[in-house]
Amino acid sequence: MTIHDVERDLPLSLQANPRLADWLSILPSGVVEVRSGKVELGQGVLTALAQIAAEELDVDVARIRMTAAATGTSPDEGYTAGSLSIQHSGAALRQVSAEAREIYLSVAAAYWQVSVDSLVVDDGMIAAPDGRTTTYWDLADDLLLDRPVTGETEPKPTSSYHVVGASVPRIDLPDKLASRPRYAHDLAFAGKLFGRIVRPPSRGARLLDVDTEPTRALAGVTAVVRDGNFLGVVAEREEVALAAADRLRADATWHQHPTLPDEDDLAGFLTSAPAETSILAEVHADGVPGSAVNSYESSYHRPYLAHAAMGPSSATALASNADGVRLDVWTHSQGVYRLRRELARALELTKEQITVRHVEGSGCYGHNGADDVALDAALLALAVPGQPVQVVWSRPDELGWAPYGPAAVVRIAADVDADGGVLSWRHEIWGNGHATRPGFTRAVGLLAATERDGGEEIEAAGEPSLAHGGGAGRNSVPGYAFPAYRVVNNRLTVMPLRTSALRSLGGFVNVFAIESFMDELATAAGRDPVEYRLAHLSDPRGRAVIEAVVRKSGWAKWSAADSVGHGIGYARYKNSSAYCAVVAEVEAIDEVRVRRLTIAVDAGLIINPDGAENQIEGGAIQATSWACKERVRFNDLTVTSDTWESYSILRFSEVPTVDVELLPGDGNPPLGVGEAAQGPTGAAIGNAICDALGVRVRTMPFTREQIVTAMPD
């Protein structure tokens, strides 16, 4: 194998960060320290990565200490996003751990003058055939791993796994349950000050005047910061910071002007706004096309969706001026290196002057306010050097100012033959992009940077290539074996509300549209939705998840009842990741109530079955909430759905029963599970509503109002 081949075969994260010691330290105390560039978002990834390292090293998983990502000490693995952590960091740690094991065994083998192959390892204890033993901990030496990965050590065959594939309990939960401080919100520093931001009253509002004196006069207020339209306060106590922010807000005068489209005709806005049109995929039929007997067309629409995490965004920053400016930031960002670069741009510092450390936050479902709040905290900290400042966003700011998952319209048209079989398929998308993360935009991609004096608006998001999973185009290419298809994206070049990545990106609306339309075509042809899908699906793993969910849900034994229906949705996430099929059972009397979701998933090798089920079930419940209840509301000035009353999410009494079946990995490599269920769940619910009521609802959320609107006149 040439060096070139080795490089090509190494996981991407290892090509970028080849030094073994960057990933792993074996400590004399019997601990293995693992530094992944991926971060815990509440998805349990640290546990899964610890399992992978423990498996290859042959140590108990309890010995693995996962270190939170930080610039300067962790490998740079970009963002923790796209359900790629196991594929990226897991693959890297697997190779690093296998090589570390080999290196330690070589040391013991050389000392004993035996072959490496004759040694066995059990929880870090290395034993020779003659009974002599030593341990990793006795041999621990940092220099041993101070070398680049070679790619020459073969990791274990998956068939020998015993730690990977086991439902190891989450390593972070005991702290969280025992109320030990683990969240960014809980950081304790001596002399910590409390900051709050006064955001503009509406989009694009300009601060005309603010009297800061009454705020400064409040006992316990340390600083008031104004920079253009950016306003913030720093105080000794949190209750003082809250009162000071209220005072400052009351003493500010703003110029406001309408910038937002008419929410009641959002679909009209999306399909008429300035856009850049591109063909994402196109396949022409081989040979003579069959003759079309019928043509159909339908349009589908989803609103803007909020991340709506339970804990608002929070960061702490500490600036020092001792030897030139230094800035330390603690936040729950998905990408500490990317954030550091963006902070450096915003503050005109070098990245060497900044350290960003990940601290766990509330659940993270995509690009939320975690990066924005870091700049908020930094701007306040720079005003009070030497004193750490913690900023926590208010609930209205969290729901009103964090990026949203974009609204979209999808129109699908198809020509079908005499049996209803698809001859050609056209899929067209209108909406904003999903990629305004820091580092993806020309302007600094942080909210406060747009508010500061001379700040630039963040431009409309671009569209990543389908090879990178796509954004608006994610899951827009049909997974069915259609003879001809064409996929077009109209990427809006204006962005009235900031949009970015929210779990499953365009996959949610594209799968909703495709799978609704498949049902519409099946109905038109008088065919069963399951039979119709299978007739168009050649991928055996896709067929297997549909067949599994049909079996498990009792699809064939369904007995129709008034106002109760069932429906199916299927997709392979990103057309390249996990396969998922969902059957939804709904009751639609006064409101839609989803009673049961049955889900089958093939995600290849599963690292932690219980964790995977938890992720799939959680994703499906969140998607049920999106599909049935959620819609960002706004008037021409600003977002109005900024409390839990105006942006309501699914409650305990509304949550469906969820049954998840994980199909055997069958030797296939691991695929991410965090985003596989969203699209199929939304689609299955829409199809079930149609089955229950005979009404095809093509606009989300499936509220009583939308159902009434969808009823034929």
Add this chain to the structure above:
Amino acid sequence: MTDTLPPRSTVLVNGRREEVRTEPDTALLYVLRNHLGLKGTRFGCGLGSCGSCFVLLDGEPAYSCDTPMWAVADREVTTVEGLGTPERPHPVARAIVDGQAAQCGYCISGIVIAAAALLADNDDPTEADVRAALDRNLCRCGAHNRIVRAVLAAAAEARAK
């Protein structure tokens, strides 16, 4: 900025009388988290509508984020820390770990409070009882069903003793 110290107030938390210096209209939440270092009670909305900040006030779940200090002067506050210790967790907390009934975990302490109050009143709740008792608690990760099973398991275990 002035050097006037904020007024004294006292509060009975987890069986201990604590004295803090803050204004009478300060929400109990900030006193618990910052003055007393009890980080288990969490800020979620500040508006009394998500349950992340639940504590027991004389045994009943209450939103600490919109309960002012003046209103708790002669009442008994129990936080999630007061329900158990890391070594001897409350049965609901233990059942949640045993059932891996969380994802991000941020909402969990408020849920433990609500569930503890339910089980104190009703040692044999139905699933519908549990869902109704937790309906003021929001969870965004979708751990609801696991949480409900954990609360039922904790109730069953308590009855078996």
